[in-house]
Amino acid sequence: MDWLNAIIQGVLLGGLYALLATGLSLVFGVMRLVNLAQGDLTILAAFLSLAIVEATGINPLVSLVAVVPIMMIGGYLLQRLLLNFTLERGVLPPVLATFGLAVILQNVLLSVYSADSQGLDAGSIERSSLRLTDQLAVGWLPLITLIVAIVILVGLQLLISRTGLGRSLRATADDPDAASLVGIDARHIYGVAMALALGTIAIAGVFLGIRTTFGPADGPVRLIFAFEAVVIGGLGSLWGTLVGGIILGVAQALGNQIGPGYQILAGHLVFLAVLVFRPAGLFARQTVRRA
Amino acid sequence: MVLASLPAWGGLGIQRLLVEFFALLALATMWNLLAGFAGLVSIGQQAFIGLGAYTTLVALDRLGLPPVVGLVVVAAVVGVIALVTSAFVFRLSGGYFAIGMWVIAEVFRIIVTNTRELGAGTGISIRSLASMPPPERQAMIYWLALAVGVGSIVVAALIVRSRLGLALRAVRDGESAARSLGVDVGRAKLAVFVVAAIGSAVAGAVIYLQLLRIQPTAAFGVDWTAKIIFIVVIGGLGRIEGPMVGAIVFFALQELLADQGSLYLVILGITAIAITLLAPNGLWGLLTSRFPIALFGIERRLVVDDSGPDPGTAAAAVAKDGQ
Numbered sequence: 001m002d003w004l005n006a007i008i009q010g011v012l013l014g015g016l017y018a019l020l021a022t023g024l025s026l027v028f029g030v031m032r033l034v035n036l037a038q039g040d041l042t043i044l045a046a047f048l049s050l051a052i053v054e055a056t057g058i059n060p061l062v063s064l065v066a067v068v069p070i071m072m073i074g075g076y077l078l079q080r081l082l083l084n085f086t087l088e089r090g091v092l093p094p095v096l097a098t099f100g101l102a103v104i105l106q107n108v109l110l111s112v113y114s115a116d117s118q119g120l121d122a123g124s125i126e127r128s129s130l131r132l133t134d135q136l137a138v139g140w141l142p143l144i145t146l147i148v149a150i151v152i153l154v155g156l157q158l159l160i161s162r163t164g165l166g167r168s169l170r171a172t173a174d175d176p177d178a179a180s181l182v183g184i185d186a187r188h189i190y191g192v193a194m195a196l197a198l199g200t201i202a203i204a205g206v207f208l209g210i211r212t213t214f215g216p217a218d219g220p221v222r223l224i225f226a227f228e229a230v231v232i233g234g235l236g237s238l239w240g241t242l243v244g245g246i247i248l249g250v251a252q253a254l255g256n257q258i259g260p261g262y263q264i265l266a267g268h269l270v271f272l273a274v275l276v277f278r279p280a281g282l283f284a285r286q287t288v289r290r291a
Numbered sequence: 292m293v294l295a296s297l298p299a300w301g302g303l304g305i306q307r308l309l310v311e312f313f314a315l316l317a318l319a320t321m322w323n324l325l326a327g328f329a330g331l332v333s334i335g336q337q338a339f340i341g342l343g344a345y346t347t348l349v350a351l352d353r354l355g356l357p358p359v360v361g362l363v364v365v366a367a368v369v370g371v372i373a374l375v376t377s378a379f380v381f382r383l384s385g386g387y388f389a390i391g392m393w394v395i396a397e398v399f400r401i402i403v404t405n406t407r408e409l410g411a412g413t414g415i416s417i418r419s420l421a422s423m424p425p426p427e428r429q430a431m432i433y434w435l436a437l438a439v440g441v442g443s444i445v446v447a448a449l450i451v452r453s454r455l456g457l458a459l460r461a462v463r464d465g466e467s468a469a470r471s472l473g474v475d476v477g478r479a480k481l482a483v484f485v486v487a488a489i490g491s492a493v494a495g496a497v498i499y500l501q502l503l504r505i506q507p508t509a510a511f512g513v514d515w516t517a518k519i520i521f522i523v524v525i526g527g528l529g530r531i532e533g534p535m536v537g538a539i540v541f542f543a544l545q546e547l548l549a550d551q552g553s554l555y556l557v558i559l560g561i562t563a564i565a566i567t568l569l570a571p572n573g574l575w576g577l578l579t580s581r582f583p584i585a586l587f588g589i590e591r592r593l594v595v596d597d598s599g600p601d602p603g604t605a606a607a608a609v610a611k612d613g614q
Contacts, residue, residue: 034386104560107553227390279382
């Protein structure tokens with residue numbers, strides 16, 4: 001029963017990881033950019049929510065109405081004012097610029113909030129759970145996180161496949177030069193993609209902050225989990241990201257069942273195994289371009 | 292010569308500072324070889340720094356080897372580990388390779404943290420040098436560091452000037468084009484990856500011979516790679532001279548801004564982004580674009596002969612002749 005419980009908790013944890021990874025997956029899919037500041041932006045969103053909660057006393061879940069738009073606007077500006085200038089100049093500039101950004105964010109948060117761990121209190125919902133059997137219970141918050149992750153992924157998938165904006169995103173992802181020939185402003189589209197990504201990061205950050213404590217130095221480990229979920233699921237596949245997040249969550253929960261020191265290691269080992277046996281990920285699109 | 296004789300006249304403080312300088316110079320030179328010449332951006336070189344530290348511990352304290360022999364063992368062991376590591380991370384490219392290396396470093400950190408024989412999470416001290424009198428020990432570590440610093444630059448310059456270096460630059464500037472010209476891309480990258488791992492491990496060994504206390508979170512910490520990246524980017528990526536310039540600037544900034552705490556790292560981050568965007572060849576690149584200097588003769592410079600009459604005066608001369 002312990003093991004079954006571990007698997008269920010792992011699936012739910014996977015919802016959070018999928019949420020963390022969606023932005024990374026989306027940005028890579030549209031502009032081949034690997035955002036090394038992803039984890040730190042997630043932590044930034046959590047701190048933003050904390051600041052709003054402390055100022056107004058509202059529930060952190062309600063603070064999403066402010067945190068999401070702020071992060072989206074920030075994402076658009078970040079892309080237009082900085083990251084666009086690093087694209088199409090080889091592998092190094094985007095990696096270096098986003099890594100520099102990560103260091104800046106960590107240290108700005110450190111000087112504003114000190115190294116102490118913080119938490120977001122969402123009230124009774126954090127502690128209430130749904131009883132399945134006498135021995136199995138599912139927390140409402142992890143369940144809501146998983147559902148939110150699925151809703152966001154479905155929403156993004158519909159946006160990309162059904163709308164005019166989605167068509168522009170796909171066209172720019174396939175060939176920015178050709179897209180610009182038919183009047184699509186690739187720089188603007190990249191900005192929109194980053195705004196969408198930071199919108200999902202904002203939600204991930206707030207849910208993360210409610211679930212666990214967080215500090216200014218916690219970004220990198222979030223980036224690593226998000227990255228593992230993306231690679232396990234397959235680059236450029238949003239559904240793969242969901243499955244990748246869940247596999248990572250289950251692996252960590254099972255590792256934790258073996259011993260507390262092995263939770264993170266188990267996730268890394270599953271990731272490395274996928275790299276060796278299915279380097280394109282478990283659910284890679286058939287048409288993945290050879291990089 | 293002046294640097295080699297320093298232990299005879301310099302204090303322990305300056306020796307300690309220079310050990311740190313040479314070790315970081317070696318680390319930056321190795322990272323530059325990877326990123327600037329092979330196009331492999333890694334943010335997980337701390338994996339090899341930590342491995343270097345812990346293999347040194349095992350070689351010196353457990354096997355009782357003398358320090359210099361110990362460093363040779365470190366090089367051999369980490370070389371093999373790097374080969375195995377490449378089987379995983381070479382499946383990734385670009386930014387994903389960068390994070391993949393980070394995961395590797397984390398894996399080693401967690402393994403060490405879970406190993407009681409290596410001191411687990413609280414860390415462990417290197418004891419076998421404790422019996423040496425401090426001045427002698429410091430002098431020995433200083434000479435090792437000097438050898439590692441200078442050695443890394445010599446190795447990097449030799450590699451860059453060799454056929455392998457030519458192949459690497461071809462790969463960096465266009466992988467498929469290089470492949471179509473018969474460059475064995477995988478082998479070239481693998482060779483540099485292993486050399487860079489060994490160099491980083493030996494530099495890590497020197498750092499921890501001086502510190503004498505190894506703690507997994509610090510030894511496998513990404514801060515190492517952050518410092519290295521700043522040094523290389525500020526000095527000049529893809530230039531042998533870059534890390535030297537960058538390391539000098541880095542140490543100067545560190546002395547100037549050390550009491551600023553986290554603001555110092557914010558300034559470094561902003562500087563690195565600005566240089567990446569505005570001066571991708573770093574300070575050394577800015578310098579050489581003004582003055583034709585080259586310390587290692589690996590640059591090929593196009594010299595435009597402008598001694599002849601320029602078209603304007605030639606046309607004027609023709610016009611004059613016509614009158």
